[in-house]
Amino acid sequence: MSTASTPASPQKKGGLSDIRKVFGGGQSSLRQFGILGSLIVIILIFQIWTDGLTLSPTNLINVVNQYSYILILSIGMVMVIIMGHIDLSVGSVAAFTGIVVAKAMAEWNMPWPLAILLGLAVGIAIGAWQGFWVAFVGVPAFIVTLAGMLVFRGGNQFIGQSTTTPVPQEFSFIGAGYLPELSVPLDFNVLTMLLGLAGAAWIVWNEIHLRRTQKKLGSEMAPVWVSVVKVVVLAGVILWAAWLFATGRPGTSFPISGIILVVLVIVYSFITNNTIFGRHIYAVGGNRLAATLSGVKDRRVDFFVMMNMSVLAALAGMIFVARSTASGPQDGNGWELDAIAAVFIGGAAVSGGIGTVIGSIVGGLVMAFLNNGLQLIGAGADVVQIIKGLVLLLAVAVDVWSKRQGGASIFGIWSNRRKARLESQGPTEPPAVAPTNVSNESSQPADLPR
Amino acid sequence: MSAQPILEMRSITKEFPGVKALSEVTLTVMPAEIHAICGENGAGKSTLMKVLSGVYPHGTYTGEIYFRGEEVQFKDIRASEAAGIAIIHQELALIPELSITENIFLGNEIAKRGRIDWAEAKIRALDLLARVGLEEDPDTQIKHLGVGKQQLVEIAKALAKDVKLLILDEPTAALNEDDSEHLLDLIRGLKGKGITSIMISHKLNEIEEIADEITIIRDGHTIETLDVKAGGVDEDRIIRGMVGRSLESRFPDRTPHIGDVFFEVKDWTIQHPQVPERLVAKGSSFNVRRGEIVGLAGLMGAGRTELAMSIFGRSYGNYLAGTIVKDGKEIVLKDVESAIEHGLAYVSEDRKQLGLNLLDTIKRSIVAAKLSKISKRGVVDDSQEFGIAEEYRKQLRIKTPSVDVGVSKLSGGNQQKVVLAKWMFTDPDLLILDEPTRGIDVGAKYEIYTIIQALAAQGKGVILISSELPELLGIADRIYTVFEGQITDNIPASEANPEALMRSMTSAKKKANA
Known part of the structure; x- marks a missing residue:
C-alpha cells in the first residue's frame, strides 16, 4: 500500500479507513469485517483444497439447503443474545413444530398452506409461553429454555410416538424446492438471474441513496472511488453467485429455503436497524437500567424477542421437515448450539448489547462452509466437530483479546500497529487519529482531540 | 495515656488522573480515643481511609504512615488487617447466605491443616457476639438480620482479627435511632477496652456526642484538628471548618x-x-x-x-x-x-450506569428517550436523527469529530452533554x-451551568x-x-x-x- 512510503498525517484519511468504508465502514461493521475476511479465506482455502468443488453450483445449492435453517435460527438468536439472554430450546421447538405439522397433514389431511400457518401458530404459542416466564416472572432465559428444550423434545416424541412421520410431496417444496424454470430458450435459470439482477440493482440504488442523504446532511462522505469499488465488488459477487445457482444441474436453481432466508435477513436487518423496536433491543441489551429510565418497557422487549425466536424456530423446523420429507424424533438435535456459535462467531458479545443480523449470518456461513469443506475433503464427523469447536473458541478469544488491546478486530489491531509503525518512522508528525480507526470497545472514556 | 500517637499519617498526597484527591494531609490519632473525620462529600475522607487500609497500596501515594510507632507500607488490605487495622465500609461486606459464624471468620478461618474446626469457631463467635452485645444464634444467616445487627457482626468480625484500630465509614447512615445509639455505645465500650476508632460521619450531632478529637478535611487538605474535650466545639464550629471557603466566580x-x-x-x-x-x-x-x-x-x-x-x-x-x-x-x-x-426529564447522577448505553453512538443516544418523535409507524428516520444530533452537537458544543462516534469515546463532560441533549430532545x-x-472538569462545568441557565430562560x-x-x-x-x-x-x-x-x-x- 502506498501509505507505507508516505508519512502519516492527520489530514490524510485515505488508505485503510477508506478501504474499510468499501464494506460499509460504520462502527459495528468494523467487527464484521474481520469475520467476513475469515469467511472469504475459508472459502478460498477449501476451493483450492477441493479443486474447485466448493464453489461449484451443486455444492453451493447443497450448502444453502443444508444450512438455511441454522441461519434462520441465528437471526432470532442474535436478537436474543443482544438482549443478554440465550435460547437453548430452538432445536426442540423446531422438532415439536415439525411433528405437529406432519401429523396435521398426515392424519387430519390438513392442506399444506394451512399446516404452515398452524406451524407458525405453534411457534407463537410456545414463544409466548417462554417469553412469559422470562419477561414477567423473571426466570432466567437459560433455565426457561433449558426446560423448554426438555419439554418440547419430549412433546415431539410423545406426539410422534418416537417414530418418523412422513409429510406429503407438495409440502416439501419449502425445504427442497427451487425457483421454477420459465419456458424461455436460455440455458440458465432465468428467475435466479433476475433475482441476482434485482439484488445488484438494489446495491447500486442503495449506495446512490446513501450518498445523496450524506450530501444533504453534510456528513462525512467516502470518496467516489470507494463507492464505485464497493458497488462493483458487491454487485459482482451477487451476480456471480446468481450465475452459479442458475447454471447448476438441470431442475435445480436457487432454493426456496434460500429465498425465505434472504427475505428474513432483509426484514430483520431492517427491524433491528431502523425500527423503534430494534433500537429498544440494543438499548435494553446495552444498558437495561438506562433504557428503563429512558422510558423503554424492557419486559415487553424481553417477551417479544423470546417469542420471535420460537416463531423462527418453528419455521426452521418446518423447512427441515420439508427437506427430509418426514418428521423424526431426533430432528433439530444440537441446532441451538450451532445457532449460538454462529452468533458469537459473528461478533456478538456474551454480555449483550452487541451483535448484528448480518454478522450472525456471516458467522453462520463460516460454520457452514467449514463443515461443508471438511466433508468434501472426506473428514469424519468427529474431526468436523473438533474443528468447529476450536474455531468458535478461537473466534471469541481473538475478539476478547482484541477488546483488551483496545482494538475492534484483528483488522483494527493490524491497522493500529501499522499506524504506530508509521508514526515511529515520522517522529515530527503529530499522532494521526482517524475517527474510524478508533475502537468502539473500550469502555474508558477519553478526550478526543479536535 | 501515653503521649505516643497510635497512628500518624504525614503529608499524604494521592493523585488520580487529573485530580489531586489528597494534598499533604496529616492525621494524628492518639491511642484509645474516638477520632472523627469530617468533611463535605468528595473532600477526601474515604480516599484517606483507603490509603490507610491499603486499598491504595504503598507506592500509589506519597507520604508516610506510622502505626504504633513504626513506619508501615501496606501493599493490600490483608497487610493492614494483619497489623491490626480494620475498616468497616458503608456498604456492608457480609455474605447474606452464610451464617454469622461463617462471616465472622471468613478469610480468617479457624482451621487445622485446612480443616475448619466449627465447634471452636462457634464458641469464639458466641464470645465475640457477647462483646458487641448481639444476642443471636451464631448459625443465623446474615440475610435474616437487620442492617443494625449486620453492622454489629461486621464489628465482631473486626474484633476476631484482634483489631487495634477500627475505621468506621458512615456506620450509622443506614441505621435507625435505636440501632445508632446502640452502635455508638458499643464504640464507646471498645474505647474503654483500649481499641481506637476512627469514625467518618455526616451526622454532626453524633460526632459532637462521641468524638474526642475531630479532624476536618476540605478539598483534600487537612484544615484543623479540634479537641472536643477542651470544649467550645459544637456543630456550628464543625460546619464552619467544613465549608469555610470563598465562592469564586x-x-x-x-x-x-x-x-x-x-x-x-x-x-x-x-x-x-x-x-x-x-x-x-x-x-x-x-x-x-x-x-x-x-x-x-x-x-x-x-x-x-x-x-x-x-x-x-x-x-x-x-x-x-x-x-x-x-x-x-x-x-x-x-x-x-x-x-x-x-x-418530565431525569438526568441521573450515575451517567454510566443509568444515563447512557455506552455501546451506542452519540446520535442514537441523543434520540433514545423519544424515538417516537422521529419515527413513522415504528420506523426511525435516520436522516432526521442525524440532523437532530448535529444540531445538539453544535448547540451544546459536544467535542467530537462526528455524531457517529461511540459515546464511550467522549470525556465525562461531553458525555454529560449527550445526556442533557437526550433529555432536551424530549421537550421537557x-x-x-x-x-x-459530578466528575467533570471545571471548564465543562461552566458550560453545563450555561446550558442549565439557558433551559431556565426558556421557561x-x-x-x-x-x-x-x-x-x-x-x-x-x-x-x-x-x-x-x-x-x-x-x-x-x-x-x-x-x-x-x-x-x-x-x-x-x-x-x-x-
Missing part, C-alpha cells in the same frame, strides 16, 4: 425570570424497595416555578436521588402516598413513559438534574440536586434541604449561606415552611 451571570408555580409535589412518601420499614421520603412537599432553578441540598444518603427518581415515573422505591400537580392538574406518573409524556417542562457536574423548571453547596448557591434560585428523607428547609438562594444549609442538611430541627 465559577458561575455564569444570569438574571432569572421566574413565573408561577407550575409543578408541585405534596406529601410524597416512599418506601425503601427492600426494607419496607424504612421511608426514604417522608411526606416531602415542594414546588417549582417556571424559569426557576430549584436546588435540592442534602448529604449522601439523605434521599435526594430517591425522591427524584420516585417522582420520575416511580423508578425507585414503593409509592405510599403523595400527589403531583402540574399546571394545576393532578397527574399520576405510573411509569417512566408517562413521566416523559408529561414533560421540568428537568431534574442529579449531580450534573422550563429545573431541579438541581447537588452535593456541592457552592454550586447550589451559585446556580439555584431557591434551595430545599433534605435530611433523612424529609425536606427540612426552603431558602431563597440570596438569603442562604453554607453554614445555614449545612445545619439544615444535618438535622431535622427546622421544618419546611413552603
Whole structure:
C-alpha cells in the first residue's frame, strides 16, 4: 500500500479507513469485517483444497439447503443474545413444530398452506409461553429454555410416538424446492438471474441513496472511488453467485429455503436497524437500567424477542421437515448450539448489547462452509466437530483479546500497529487519529482531540 | 495515656488522573480515643481511609504512615488487617447466605491443616457476639438480620482479627435511632477496652456526642484538628471548618425570570424497595416555578436521588402516598413513559450506569428517550436523527469529530452533554438534574451551568440536586434541604449561606415552611 512510503498525517484519511468504508465502514461493521475476511479465506482455502468443488453450483445449492435453517435460527438468536439472554430450546421447538405439522397433514389431511400457518401458530404459542416466564416472572432465559428444550423434545416424541412421520410431496417444496424454470430458450435459470439482477440493482440504488442523504446532511462522505469499488465488488459477487445457482444441474436453481432466508435477513436487518423496536433491543441489551429510565418497557422487549425466536424456530423446523420429507424424533438435535456459535462467531458479545443480523449470518456461513469443506475433503464427523469447536473458541478469544488491546478486530489491531509503525518512522508528525480507526470497545472514556 | 500517637499519617498526597484527591494531609490519632473525620462529600475522607487500609497500596501515594510507632507500607488490605487495622465500609461486606459464624471468620478461618474446626469457631463467635452485645444464634444467616445487627457482626468480625484500630465509614447512615445509639455505645465500650476508632460521619450531632478529637478535611487538605474535650466545639464550629471557603466566580451571570408555580409535589412518601420499614421520603412537599432553578441540598444518603427518581415515573422505591400537580392538574406518573409524556426529564447522577448505553453512538443516544418523535409507524428516520444530533452537537458544543462516534469515546463532560441533549430532545417542562457536574472538569462545568441557565430562560423548571453547596448557591434560585428523607428547609438562594444549609442538611430541627 502506498501509505507505507508516505508519512502519516492527520489530514490524510485515505488508505485503510477508506478501504474499510468499501464494506460499509460504520462502527459495528468494523467487527464484521474481520469475520467476513475469515469467511472469504475459508472459502478460498477449501476451493483450492477441493479443486474447485466448493464453489461449484451443486455444492453451493447443497450448502444453502443444508444450512438455511441454522441461519434462520441465528437471526432470532442474535436478537436474543443482544438482549443478554440465550435460547437453548430452538432445536426442540423446531422438532415439536415439525411433528405437529406432519401429523396435521398426515392424519387430519390438513392442506399444506394451512399446516404452515398452524406451524407458525405453534411457534407463537410456545414463544409466548417462554417469553412469559422470562419477561414477567423473571426466570432466567437459560433455565426457561433449558426446560423448554426438555419439554418440547419430549412433546415431539410423545406426539410422534418416537417414530418418523412422513409429510406429503407438495409440502416439501419449502425445504427442497427451487425457483421454477420459465419456458424461455436460455440455458440458465432465468428467475435466479433476475433475482441476482434485482439484488445488484438494489446495491447500486442503495449506495446512490446513501450518498445523496450524506450530501444533504453534510456528513462525512467516502470518496467516489470507494463507492464505485464497493458497488462493483458487491454487485459482482451477487451476480456471480446468481450465475452459479442458475447454471447448476438441470431442475435445480436457487432454493426456496434460500429465498425465505434472504427475505428474513432483509426484514430483520431492517427491524433491528431502523425500527423503534430494534433500537429498544440494543438499548435494553446495552444498558437495561438506562433504557428503563429512558422510558423503554424492557419486559415487553424481553417477551417479544423470546417469542420471535420460537416463531423462527418453528419455521426452521418446518423447512427441515420439508427437506427430509418426514418428521423424526431426533430432528433439530444440537441446532441451538450451532445457532449460538454462529452468533458469537459473528461478533456478538456474551454480555449483550452487541451483535448484528448480518454478522450472525456471516458467522453462520463460516460454520457452514467449514463443515461443508471438511466433508468434501472426506473428514469424519468427529474431526468436523473438533474443528468447529476450536474455531468458535478461537473466534471469541481473538475478539476478547482484541477488546483488551483496545482494538475492534484483528483488522483494527493490524491497522493500529501499522499506524504506530508509521508514526515511529515520522517522529515530527503529530499522532494521526482517524475517527474510524478508533475502537468502539473500550469502555474508558477519553478526550478526543479536535 | 501515653503521649505516643497510635497512628500518624504525614503529608499524604494521592493523585488520580487529573485530580489531586489528597494534598499533604496529616492525621494524628492518639491511642484509645474516638477520632472523627469530617468533611463535605468528595473532600477526601474515604480516599484517606483507603490509603490507610491499603486499598491504595504503598507506592500509589506519597507520604508516610506510622502505626504504633513504626513506619508501615501496606501493599493490600490483608497487610493492614494483619497489623491490626480494620475498616468497616458503608456498604456492608457480609455474605447474606452464610451464617454469622461463617462471616465472622471468613478469610480468617479457624482451621487445622485446612480443616475448619466449627465447634471452636462457634464458641469464639458466641464470645465475640457477647462483646458487641448481639444476642443471636451464631448459625443465623446474615440475610435474616437487620442492617443494625449486620453492622454489629461486621464489628465482631473486626474484633476476631484482634483489631487495634477500627475505621468506621458512615456506620450509622443506614441505621435507625435505636440501632445508632446502640452502635455508638458499643464504640464507646471498645474505647474503654483500649481499641481506637476512627469514625467518618455526616451526622454532626453524633460526632459532637462521641468524638474526642475531630479532624476536618476540605478539598483534600487537612484544615484543623479540634479537641472536643477542651470544649467550645459544637456543630456550628464543625460546619464552619467544613465549608469555610470563598465562592469564586465559577458561575455564569444570569438574571432569572421566574413565573408561577407550575409543578408541585405534596406529601410524597416512599418506601425503601427492600426494607419496607424504612421511608426514604417522608411526606416531602415542594414546588417549582417556571424559569426557576430549584436546588435540592442534602448529604449522601439523605434521599435526594430517591425522591427524584420516585417522582420520575416511580423508578425507585414503593409509592405510599403523595400527589403531583402540574399546571394545576393532578397527574399520576405510573411509569417512566408517562413521566416523559408529561414533560418530565431525569438526568441521573450515575451517567454510566443509568444515563447512557455506552455501546451506542452519540446520535442514537441523543434520540433514545423519544424515538417516537422521529419515527413513522415504528420506523426511525435516520436522516432526521442525524440532523437532530448535529444540531445538539453544535448547540451544546459536544467535542467530537462526528455524531457517529461511540459515546464511550467522549470525556465525562461531553458525555454529560449527550445526556442533557437526550433529555432536551424530549421537550421537557421540568428537568431534574442529579449531580450534573459530578466528575467533570471545571471548564465543562461552566458550560453545563450555561446550558442549565439557558433551559431556565426558556421557561422550563429545573431541579438541581447537588452535593456541592457552592454550586447550589451559585446556580439555584431557591434551595430545599433534605435530611433523612424529609425536606427540612426552603431558602431563597440570596438569603442562604453554607453554614445555614449545612445545619439544615444535618438535622431535622427546622421544618419546611413552603
